[in-house]
Amino acid sequence: MDFGPHLLLATLEGAVTAAILALTAMGLSIVFGVMRVVNVAHGEFYMLGAVIAWFIATSLGAHPAIGFVAALLLAPLAVGAIAAVSDRLILSRIDYDPERTIVATIGLLYIIQQATLMTFGPDARPVEPPFNHRIALPWVEWGDGGLALYWPWGLSITSYKLFIIGAAAVVLTGIWLVMTRTRFGLIMRATQQDREMAMVFGVPVDRTFAYVFGLGAGLAAIGAVLVVPVQQAHYLMGHDPLLLSFIVVIIGGLGSLPGTVIAAILIGMTDGIISVFFSPTLAKIIATLAVAMVLVFRPQGLMGKASR
């Protein structure tokens, strides 16, 4: 393949990575922004989403599309509920103390991971995509008769991957609408800005935190359900999304939602493109380097505020 078509392919793969990453990182960012909780177990909620999606799809045994839709609706709810319960049982008991929260969520990470290993087992398991057409993509060529379209061999994407990008855009738009147009969104933004004053104006902060923690985990789970038809569910699959989400949230600016989306697109696309042309390892090295640069030159992140 020539460079041009190859780049288009890499860009599309990058967009898929970016879409999943934006969802996952958005969950981490909301939890950090509103609750000031650094959730080290975030990747495990992602993993749980994938595993539960596999469980739902296989135990239904119906047409792949039905299994997938059921998983897309139920898995994030289940993961959100598990997260909300963990918030009540663990995080609220230690008063969201920053250091203890980090240690507690590390503990939660291993509990979820090992519990999954014991029940689900060590194998990677696939979920069938609801649909999966191969769509050949055209490229332009400068030929005898001027510009002409042609279909290079190997330049294609599946309809399901395009669906991932679209679905992520829809969910992110939904989150934005919830944040800016609903009462729950108003409560979340107010709590983020001044927790004590939110309480003074009638916000039950403990219940709100349980919902927010559930929402954050649910977003990671949506990302995972979307990815599992192209990547398989595995009990260790939470590591990379955790690392990349942290990278995105730091680059975007802690707690800034637009910053999170922008950084997810940046990191996802770079990751996709560099993985295609060079190697996934180099992509991770560059992403980590980007974080270091941001921390040195713009510690508040791309869209973050200088200080609170």
Add this chain to the structure above:
Amino acid sequence: MLEVDNIHAAYGRAKALHGVSLTAERGEILCILGRNGAGKTTTMKAIMGLLPLSEGRITLDGANIGSRPAHERAAQRIAYVPQGRRLFPELSVEENIEMGLIAGAAGPKVKAHVLEMFPRLAERLHQQASTLSGGEQQMLATARALCIQPQVLLLDEPTEGLQPSMIDLIRQVTLRMKEEGLAVILVEQRVDAVLSIADKVVFLENGRNLETMSADQLRADPAKLHSYLGV
């Protein structure tokens, strides 16, 4: 109606209140006076439920609310205008006001009523709160609290850093709230501004009650101000 009985409270291990008592009645302005660091703000926070009590009681119409969380006290219609305003800085004027509507079942009517009192806010509904002038911020903090339709209104240094015209407006609003039958608890540094509108005065020092008297008594004996406040 609101009774604070010998409360003790601390910030972590640093004790700040060692026995504060006061009673606020409907249609009255109770003024808390005291030097810097006397515990005035801490008393307000304790009434609002932002600081746990280690001793003492707070009752509202006879019901003990001293261990209820802050958000439940908001639902009991205790409203707080904190020192330094503490608006939600990145929310718009309108959103700040809507936060005042979270606690109660109060609807758009209350919002309209409150905005009528502060027409300058009505003109700036979509402006971000942090971009308002000091006086406008104080109006917004007051408007937000009034949206709770409070029966008890806590005002902590509402005229701090304001121009005379704005101070006058805040005073008028305070008087109007008293006339509407609210129990107003007011903390002020500017004794001159307070003396003319207060019904009762509580002096605090080092987190303790020094003396409670009617405003008439204090007006008759201004030497007290000198000895308690050094003014």
